[in-house]
Amino acid sequence: MGKKVAVIALNPVNGSGLFQYLEAFFENGISYQIFAIAESKDIKTNSGISISLDHAIADLKGKENEYDALVFACGDAMMKLAENADKQYNKDMFEVVAKFNEQGKLIAGHCAAAVIFDKSGIADGKKMAVHPYGKAGVLKGIPTDEKSVVDHNLYTAQTESYIWTLLPELLAALK
Numbered sequence: 091m092g093k094k095v096a097v098i099a100l101n102p103v104n105g106s107g108l109f110q111y112l113e114a115f116f117e118n119g120i121s122y123q124i125f126a127i128a129e130s131k132d133i134k135t136n137s138g139i140s141i142s143l144d145h146a147i148a149d150l151k152g153k154e155n156e157y158d159a160l161v162f163a164c165g166d167a168m169m170k171l172a173e174n175a176d177k178q179y180n181k182d183m184f185e186v187v188a189k190f191n192e193q194g195k196l197i198a199g200h201c202a203a204a205v206i207f208d209k210s211g212i213a214d215g216k217k218m219a220v221h222p223y224g225k226a227g228v229l230k231g232i233p234t235d236e237k238s239v240v241d242h243n244l245y246t247a248q249t250e251s252y253i254w255t256l257l258p259e260l261l262a263a264l265k
Contacts, residue, residue: 093158093264095122096150096190098183099143100165105135107200107250108163114257120264122161125150127183136165147182151189159264160190162199162206164250171206184210191243198245198260200253204228207244216241219248219256 095115099108108124115122124143126133131143154160174180183206190197191212199206204220205227207213213231217239225233238247238256245263247256 093120094156095120095159095161095264096154096157096186097122097124097161097163098127098147098150098186099124099133099163100170101126101128101133102136102138102170103133103141103163103165104201104250105137105139105141107253108135110250110253110257111161111163111198114261115264118261118265120261123157128179129177147179147186150186151182154186154189154193154195157190157195159196159198159260160187162187162197162203164199164201164203188212194243196243196245196260196263198256200247200256201249202227204231204233204246207231207246213244216244218244218246219252220246221249 125145125147126143127147131146134140187210201221202224204218205224208228208231217232219236219239220233237252240259245260247253
């Protein structure tokens with residue numbers, strides 16, 4: 091049986107980033123389900139396109155063992171996280187990320203993913219590619235200016251423009 095990936099998507103999500111992951115998984119026969127980091131499974135892209143995903147993030151809690159990897163599809167992460175810090179779906183996201191890490195699973199993402207990973211407590215001492223605007227938000231990990239970085243189980247790309255530099259290593263690990 092092939093690997094299975096849980097993709098978590100911020101609301102609004104960067105469609106370009108999200109669909110790069112999904113296309114790569116589809117083309118390589120890697121099964122995935124997409125979970126909205128929102129109260130429902132209905133979100134928008136940064137460009138305003140409405141999309142309905144498979145599930146909301148709450149549906150992933152307690153089912154982390156059913157997946158081999160977690161991918162964080164970024165959007166307007168820092169602004170939306172600050173606006174909605176007290177929302178249960180953000181708390182669920184941090185719990186899910188931490189649980190995947192506890193289980194030693196692959197965790198990938200781009201843009202502000204490094205900040206999310208840092209705030210989830212899973213980045214301590216690990217190098218990560220991060221959007222230049224997010225570098226100050228990485229307090230325990232090691233932010234870099236590299237296009238992409240793999241450090242242990244963390245796979246990060248600086249922005250959606252550099253996901254392509256990360257995908258070969260991520261796909262190889264998932265096959």
